[in-house]
Amino acid sequence: MGRVALGWAAFLILASGVLLLMLTPGTPEFVITLFTLCLGLLLALIVVAGVVLTRRRGKREDG
DSSP: OHHHHHHHHHHHHHHHHHHHHHSOTTSHHHHHHHHHHHHHHHHHHHHHHHHHHHHHHHHHHHO
């Protein structure tokens, strides 16, 4: 499930990053695309944090 979420995050980040290079700042399209980029970064951060916490918990339980 983490790989799927990270794939979606990467897609959102790459697609919105490329679009931001082509759009004019100040337009509604630019704002929505910037919001999408932030959502992709937030999703990636949540997935990475979840993986780190899961691995730490697994190491703690193993000894």
